Amino acid sequence: MNLEPDPRPRRRRGEELEAAILAAAWEQVLEGGYPAFTIDAVADRAGTSRSVIYRRWPDRESLLEATLAHGLNQGRTEVPDTGDLREDMLILLRRSNVERSTIAPLLSVFMGAYYADSGRTFADVRQQAFGERAGRTMDEILARAVSRGEADPAALTSRVRSVAVDLFRHDLLMTAKPLPDEELVAIVDEVFLPLVRPRPESDGRIP
Structure with a gap:
């Protein structure tokens, strides 16, 4: 045998x-x-x-x-759901910091000739890659935050919805390396949360 x-x-x-x-x-x-x-x-x-x-x-x-x-589309896809908007956003950005920190700068630099030849942009490539999934993670996080009273639906314009990810992506492309964790915290605490949180009702007095 x-x-x-x-x-x-x-x-x-x-x-x-x-x-x-x-x-x-x-x-x-x-x-x-x-x-x-x-x-x-x-x-x-x-x-x-x-x-x-x-x-x-x-x-x-x-x-x-x-x-x-x-x-x-490689990497983790589940949407963070800790019951707290701040923690969900930090998990999202920290995950992206690990998974995308090498990919985004490489695609930005190495694909320059493709963008020039085709007339497309990185945003077009992202939409092509993710399709309906593009933005869905943020939609789910914010929908839960609204139901918990952590976010004001009237404040959630298209720009506000994407501001945290946009700032993260900008800094990632500018530095071509993972962001320090304190920068991720600053994006969430200093920019994102103040824009989406419900504002206290005015008592009618002029400050």
């Missing part, structure tokens, strides 16, 4: 093969950016052929869009 392992590589198919290609393509984006993102490079890295890739994605751009959606 022959118990020797089969030396032939196992052939990947279907979803397993597609996931392997997208994982390799994501590594290619992070290491070389848009200029180095070619069908040949991805095929070599994934250990497959150009024809296999072209059967799934007709061109470089469609493969890139699928790759960005794959890469940006």
Whole structure:
């Protein structure tokens, strides 16, 4: 009886093969950016052929869009729910600080040629990647905060809803490294919470 392992590589198919290609393509984006993102490079890295890739994605751009959606959707997805708005926001920002601190600057710099060629922006890429999920986490956090009386629904304009994440993303792109925790606390305590909290009713007196 022959118990020797089969030396032939196992052939990947279907979803397993597609996931392997997208994982390799994501590594290619992070290491070389848009200029180095070619069908040949991805095929070599994934250990497959150009024809296999072209059967799934007709061109470089469609493969890139699928790759960005794959890469940006990695990581934890559950919405923080501690029963306290401040704690939920800090968990959200701290999680993003760990998961996105290397990705966002790389995409900002390495994808510059793609943005120039396509006329798209990082915001477009984010919307393409997340679709209906974009903004849903914040909507859920704020909806619970409103039901607990921690947030004023009249104050929750589009700009106010996104201000904490916008400030975090801006600082992350400017520094290209994780933010110190005190900066995350400052975004929540000094900017976000004062904007969303219900204001005390006026007693009619002029201050």
